Amino acid sequence: MNLFIEGYEGGFRLARVSLDGDIVLLGDDGYATRLGSVKSPERLSTGDILTIDKRGRGYRLYSNEEHDATVFMTGNCNSNCIMCPTSDRERQMDSGLPDARLLAYIDMLPADVSHVVVTGGEPTLRPRLFLKVMRKLTDRFPHIETLLLTNGRSLSVSSFFDKLIAYCPPYLCAAIPLHGDTPELHDRITRAPGSFEQTDRGIRNLLAAGIAVEIRIVVTRLNQAALSGIADLIIRYYPTVHTVNFIGLETRGNCAKNFKEVYIGHREAFEAMKGAIDALIEAGINTSIYNFPLCAVDTGYWGICRKSISPEKIRFPAACDACAAKEECGGFFSTTLSMTKPQVKPILARKEAGA
Structure with missing residues (x-):
């Protein structure tokens, strides 16, 4: 704001x-x-x-009405994902707070904060500050979950990972994107050679240390045919992950720039990922769907859909006003709605549908 x-x-x-x-x-x-x-x-x-x-x-860093705190480390990133909602310019800017002020911000947070997200860019690119932030969060909020949004590559480095283990909050969960079932596909999407191997090692390090891992699969036209393969890879090599989340695109930044190459409509994306979701659930892995409107998802999967878009970014087409499920629906990103003009299908109430 x-x-x-x-x-x-x-x-x-x-x-x-x-x-x-x-x-x-x-x-x-x-x-x-x-x-x-x-x-x-x-x-x-x-x-x-x-x-x-x-x-x-x-600019408001923290809303006391929400009780969820975000710790933004830096806009820089060591990957350049082809569908990233951040632009090249934003990723090249070191837009985080100076070290002392970021630590002061954490000190200013109220004691009743319910959840903390550490994010970037790639938050580990300020390694000394990152470890200080982890220690401070541990000291201030030892009983709440801290979610770390990272590409996992830095966590493949043993010397750095060992320090994270020593400093990390007890209820840390690391959310890491996996873009392909092969190094070639993953690296093609991150546009960072060797990133698959580093991400794989980072995930393995976390799981071996008993730290919760959330794997995020951003569904694009480039990996839609590989989603079942990604699910099989997770089931085989990372069966103890905390959760797997399938993520819909936000069409800004690189995603808007590479729109024709990466964008896939919500319904087509759901059809592509349905088999992978079924396989993960059958294997006992908690699975969710982010950034998808309910009308693009079969009703049997509504229970795993999450209202994941930030409130200030949510938009609904006019046709959604007639939908009986609008209050439960996560809606659309404002940028996605303006770029794609999706054809929504309002969901009728039971009595209107003749059920």
Whole structure:
């Protein structure tokens, strides 16, 4: 959420919001500032944490109403996935907070945070800071799940992995994408030679250490024929994974740039992944579907569909207003909706369907 503070005087800072008539920002330096007019597309709540630059432009890092915290490490990444929703320019920018301020941000989070996500880019590319973040999260929130979004490549390096084991939160889960059932296909999608071998070793290291692993399969036109092969690979080599999630595309960044090569419609994608889902479930592996509208999925699979799109990105076509399942549906990414103009099929209520 972006906002603007009129008449702001000061440098870049972190601030916690306190609503008491006016808005009071309690900085990480302990200095309090009472503000006048704040222009924001959404309302602020007491406990929200913001960054503010010297021009008065702000961004909300943490919403106290959601109780889910995100720790963004860096925009940089050591892969360049062909369908990544981040653009080349965004990936090349080191857009994370300076070390001291990122650690201060974690200190400012309330004690009742329910879930933490550590993400990037590739979050392990700031290795010293990353390990400090892991230690601080362990000290502050020892009883909640920390989700690490990573491509797993850094975790193949024994010296680094051993340090992670020493520093990591007790309820850590690492979410790692697997793009193909062969090194050639995976590396073609990441556009990083050797990435499959590194990711495989990273997953094996995590499982051997007893750390939960979530494998993410982003469904594209490039790997749609390999989905059953990916499922077989997981069943054979990673049978103790915590969960496998099939992910629908967000058409921005590289995905928009390479749209014709990678994009696959929701229904076609579901048909391609249905056999792989069945195989994983039959093998006793927890499996879910992310970023798919319910009308693109057979009703027998609705129970594993998740409302996974961030609220500010969700959009519904006008035709969805007639759908009886709209409240349960995860909807569409705003960019995907504008680029693809999908043909939705509103789901009728039972009495309207004659059931």
